[in-house]
Amino acid sequence: MRNSLNNNAYLVLNDGTFYKGVPFGYEGDSFGEVVFNTSMTGYQEILTDPSYSGQIVVPTYPLIGNYGINNYNNESNEIRVSGFVVRKHCEEPSHADSNQTVSEFMSSQEISGLCEVDTRAITKRIRTNGVMMGAIATGISPEEALEHLRSLKSYDENDYVQKVSSPSTYHWEHSVRNKKPKAKELKILVSDFGLKYNILRILRTMGCDVEVFPSKSTSQDLLDRNPDGILLSPGPGDPELLDYAVQTTQGLLGRVPLMGICLGNQVLGRAVGAKTYKLKFGHRGGNHPVKDFSTGRTYITSQNHGFAVDGDTLPDGLEVSHVNLNDGTVEGIRHKDLPIMGIQFHSEAAPGPLDNDYLFDSFLSLIKGVNNL
Numbered sequence: 001m002r003n004s005l006n007n008n009a010y011l012v013l014n015d016g017t018f019y020k021g022v023p024f025g026y027e028g029d030s031f032g033e034v035v036f037n038t039s040m041t042g043y044q045e046i047l048t049d050p051s052y053s054g055q056i057v058v059p060t061y062p063l064i065g066n067y068g069i070n071n072y073n074n075e076s077n078e079i080r081v082s083g084f085v086v087r088k089h090c091e092e093p094s095h096a097d098s099n100q101t102v103s104e105f106m107s108s109q110e111i112s113g114l115c116e117v118d119t120r121a122i123t124k125r126i127r128t129n130g131v132m133m134g135a136i137a138t139g140i141s142p143e144e145a146l147e148h149l150r151s152l153k154s155y156d157e158n159d160y161v162q163k164v165s166s167p168s169t170y171h172w173e174h175s176v177r178n179k180k181p182k183a184k185e186l187k188i189l190v191s192d193f194g195l196k197y198n199i200l201r202i203l204r205t206m207g208c209d210v211e212v213f214p215s216k217s218t219s220q221d222l223l224d225r226n227p228d229g230i231l232l233s234p235g236p237g238d239p240e241l242l243d244y245a246v247q248t249t250q251g252l253l254g255r256v257p258l259m260g261i262c263l264g265n266q267v268l269g270r271a272v273g274a275k276t277y278k279l280k281f282g283h284r285g286g287n288h289p290v291k292d293f294s295t296g297r298t299y300i301t302s303q304n305h306g307f308a309v310d311g312d313t314l315p316d317g318l319e320v321s322h323v324n325l326n327d328g329t330v331e332g333i334r335h336k337d338l339p340i341m342g343i344q345f346h347s348e349a350a351p352g353p354l355d356n357d358y359l360f361d362s363f364l365s366l367i368k369g370v371n372n373l
Contacts, residue, residue, distance in 0.1 A: 009114055009138040011085050018142040024089055025106030025113035027138045032056040032082030033155035034134035036123045038285030042351020044073040050164035050194030051304050053236040054155055056083035056134055058122050065090035068098025069105045075196040083136040084113040112136045130280045160236035164194040165215035175205040182207030186228040193263050194235025198350035202360055216244055219251025229257040229367040232264025239266035239276045246270045257339035257370050259363040262305050265342035269309035272318055282306035286352030289325040301345035302352025339370045
């Protein structure tokens with residue numbers, strides 16, 4: 001679509017604020033919840049992360065695209081963001097593995113982008129007022145975009161898991177790049193709420209036989225596969241909409257070791273009786289400090305979530321295992337008796353620090369302890 005506003009385009013927020021910029025990628029209008037991410041690298045992983053479904057992402061780092069797009073850093077089979085708003089985007093990337101620019105990548109999948117925008121001003125507004133719905137307007141006026149925006153459902157009213165979950169079961173055989181996988185030892189099922197490929201890569205590298213199941217699989221569907229453990233994956237949206245996933249998880253409690261990551265952690269929390277709530281502007285980036293109470297150590301973590309488990313509602317038997325040192329929110333839970341553990345951050349990184357893959361070791365050790373392996 002050609003721009004009808006003399007090559008001007010706008011990010012329009014639901015509160016009536018709009019920011020003028022220049023379109024890149026696909027020149028079309030897009031709508032979604034506007035969020036910011038503080039990572040300095042990893043834009044390809046962010047673009048393809050299913051947890052960003054339904055969201056317009058604003059990186060705080062000013063230059064995007066300087067190392068291009070490659071064939072191995074995708075975290076799903078397509079771009080998942082609704083739109084991408086950046087300060088500067090690089091049209092001449094420099095990297096041996098680059099095969100296209102960010103703009104070309106987005107254009108090929110009809111994803112709208114906006115550059116030459118004051119992303120710091122947007123970030124400050126979101127931090128002050130909270131996340132809100134927004135629009136990238138390239139072919140319509142800001143006023144028209146705002147009118148349409150206010151007629152849409154809010155982000156929290158949509159079950160985005162159903163938009164990104166695999167429709168069928170499949171096996172995963174790819175390991176972490178340049179690492180030889182160990183011989184298969186444990187069978188791990190992954191409930192796909194919007195998983196990232198790097199979770200599967202890490203599990204396969206560690207010697208797991210990995211099978212992925214759709215989000216609406218029943219507990220019996222999963223138990224019939226006789227798994228050694230089940231991982232509840234990350235994903236987009238409000239966990240309060242996922243009663244079907246909570247019901248499935250309740251059918252697994254005490255019957256098989258469980259690990260939840262991000263949205264999976266929230267589903268796990270709800271399954272044991274805890275409540276969840278929405279954060280003002282969420283945690284998205286690769287620099288969030290989290291304390292692990294089991295060791296007393298603080299780790300720098302990769303995060304992407306807008307909801308959290310309410311620690312005050314945890315039932316007897318469940319305890320907080322990790323806490324965010326920026327705002328005190330719950331970053332992990334574990335059961336004192338049952339083989340259950342959950343983390344709110346992303347131990348698989350992609351993008352972000354690799355400090356936290358020890359938690360996959362913890363999960364496999366939990367499984368082996370239960371099964372006397």
